[in-house]
Amino acid sequence: MNQMRDDDIASVMRALGHPVRLSILRILAEQDAGDCCCTDVTQCLPLAQSTVSQHIKVLLDAGLVERQAKGTRNCYKLRTDRLAEFNSACSGLFAGLATTVSPVKELA
Amino acid sequence: MNQMRDDDIASVMRALGHPVRLSILRILAEQDAGDCCCTDVTQCLPLAQSTVSQHIKVLLDAGLVERQAKGTRNCYKLRTDRLAEFNSACSGLFAGLATTVSPVKELA
DNA sequence: CTGGTTCATCGGCAATCAGCGATAGAGAAT
DNA sequence: ATTCTCTATCGCTGATTGCCGATGAACCAG
Numbered sequence: 082m083n084q085m086r087d088d089d090i091a092s093v094m095r096a097l098g099h100p101v102r103l104s105i106l107r108i109l110a111e112q113d114a115g116d117c118c119c120t121d122v123t124q125c126l127p128l129a130q131s132t133v134s135q136h137i138k139v140l141l142d143a144g145l146v147e148r149q150a151k152g153t154r155n156c157y158k159l160r161t162d163r164l165a166e167f168n169s170a171c172s173g174l175f176a177g178l179a180t181t182v183s184p185v186k187e188l189a
Numbered sequence: 190m191n192q193m194r195d196d197d198i199a200s201v202m203r204a205l206g207h208p209v210r211l212s213i214l215r216i217l218a219e220q221d222a223g224d225c226c227c228t229d230v231t232q233c234l235p236l237a238q239s240t241v242s243q244h245i246k247v248l249l250d251a252g253l254v255e256r257q258a259k260g261t262r263n264c265y266k267l268r269t270d271r272l273a274e275f276n277s278a279c280s281g282l283f284a285g286l287a288t289t290v291s292p293v294k295e296l297a
Numbered sequence: 298c299t300g301g302t303t304c305a306t307c308g309g310c311a312a313t314c315a316g317c318g319a320t321a322g323a324g325a326a327t
Numbered sequence: 328a329t330t331c332t333c334t335a336t337c338g339c340t341g342a343t344t345g346c347c348g349a350t351g352a353a354c355c356a357g
Contacts, residue, residue, distance in 0.1 A: 087208045095206030099315085100199045103282070110286040119334055132316055134335060153324055154333060161287050168283045174211070175276045178218040179269050207345085227304055240346055242305060261354055262303060 085170040093167050096143035101126065102136050109146065109159050118154035193278040201275050204251035209234065210244050217254065217267050226262035 085093075096102060108125050109117055123133045137157060140146040144163045149156045193201075204210065216233050217225055231241045245265060248254040252271045257264045 087211045091206050091208045091211060094202045098199050098203030098206045100195045101315095103195045103199055106286055120332085129317055130334070131318075131336080135315080138335080155335090159286060164283050164286060168280060171279055172276060175272050178214055178267060178272060209345095228302085237347055238304070239306080239348075243345080246305080263305090 083166060085166065090167070090170055090174065093143050093145070096139050096145060099136070099139075101128065102140055105133070105136055105140065106145070106159065109157055116151050116154065116156040117158065118156055122157075191274060193274065198275070198278055198282065201251050201253070204247050204253060207244070207247075209236065210248055213241070213244055213248065214253070214267065217265055224259050224262065224264040225266070226264055230265075 104126065105122055108122050112121065119130065119134055119137060122137070123130045126133060137146065141148060145160055145167075146157050147160050149158065212234065213230055216230050220229065227238060227242055227245060230245070231238045234241060245254065249256060253268055253275075254265050255268050257266065
């Protein structure tokens with residue numbers, strides 16, 4: 082039901098198309114239990130805080146991460162629903178690409 | 190065995206991070222049976238030939254497409270092996286992100 | 298050799314990206 | 328009120344991207 086269009090898929094792909102942002106997702110996943118704020122992430126990376134903040138914003142805009150104001154800090158966590166959605170959209174895309182004219186006829 | 194590193198995943202993601210390039214993959218998939226050269230693709234898109242050629246080059250560099258000199262033309266087709274590899278790398282990535290500290294312990 | 302087709306590449310242009318330091322605003326604590 | 332921490336945003340730089348038209352190489356047909 083929840084079909085992602087090519088534009089949506091492409092923009093999520095672009096958001097994921099940077100190694101630092103993949104690292105950020107991993108960091109958030111590891112520290113998912115507790116709170117994970119921007120400086121926490123920054124301390125795991127050899128980058129300035131402002132740079133990390135901007136990468137996080139990209140992930141936010143792509144809907145892959147959500148913000149929770151928790152006391153003083155802003156805490157971030159993964160939107161696993163969106164990740165799953167994107168994952169299945171990917172699989173669908175690739176399945177559609179692989180199965181076309183050539184091999185066995187698929188069941189519509 | 191064939192683990193893709195984050196850098197590899199990210200560069201494939203970047204290659205897929207443009208709607209036109211997704212369209213090109215779809216076009217190649219449809220016309221996979223026959224030959225599909227650059228002008229064929231161009232005629233399916235509202236873009237100049239040079240632009241399409243450059244998009245194809247991005248896909249080539251990412252290893253998602255291969256070139257076959259066929260007579261006069263250059264024919265392109267999908268590298269379904271690479272697509273599958275990337276797809277499983279994605280699934281692995283997302284699975285790793287979803288399953289961390291919280292729920293059931295996974296079998297290493 | 299001449300002419301047609303295909304296509305990769307070059308040069309140029311505007312827009313976007315990735316990085317940084319600096320700054321300002323929002324809360325908490327003193 | 329003052330001071331601390333946290334962090335989003337601004338301004339700047341250089342690099343990359345996306346698009347185009349034009350050019351030239353490669354190839355086949357006359």
